Amino acid sequence: MIKTSTQNELIQYVYDDLADDAYEQLEGALVQDMELADSCAELLLIQKLLDEAVKAPRQHAINNILNYSKRLSLQS
């Protein structure tokens, strides 16, 4: 059973939001604790999937933004 505090650190670890000393400590624990390593792998997989699920707007919307900025620059 992984402690809640360790699970929270694992979240910070996969999001690169962990202090250096805690980071090294957790990496040490990941080598020794298979359950922790499995949890980490699961989180990384979901993280990867969330990255892939990003949607893109149509180019038309982007062109509108860029043209607006250019028009504003010309006016000022």
Added chain:
Amino acid sequence: MNTTTTLISDSALVSLYIAGKESAFEQLVNRHKNKVYTTIFLIVKDSYTAEDLLQDTFIKAIHTMKSGRYNEEGKFSSWICRIAHNLAIDHFRKEKRSPMITLEDGSNVFNNMSFSEDSAESLQIKEDTHARLRELIQTLPQTQREVLMMRHYAEMSFQEIADATGVSINTALGRMRYALINLRKKMQHNNIAYDKNLYSE
């Protein structure tokens, strides 16, 4: 010939844009458009409304930067996603709509994921998986969905999220943990298969 290219920081691009370099703004937009758009889409659930709000978001950013009111503290990505998040929430309030779960119509939406080497069938399977995942994100409890979007798409730190939502960092971390665990469970419950190889493209 040296082909190494250095990625210019967001902060430097903002400075160049304020100094009048339009190409710097184009780089900023192209760098952040997908995460900003996804942040909005996950709230409003409509591609056309999301595109309108995406434009409003960047127009607001343009005026803030050009008028010298841009605060360089914090990351550009967090700042722009916060504007997007607030505009999307405002839109909901104005429309007086409750966050209903609707099926996503992705037929009109260009998706730029790199699928060039995949077959048409596997592309469709991937897109279906991603569309269903986006639907599942929308079914998460509001507090969990908020933290997930702030951390994953707006790239805010957990401390920034805690400050923005008025909770402790441990509460923010707990919400994120439950969001990811719930997503995983929902995927299993809905028989959504996904590639379990961390290093595949």
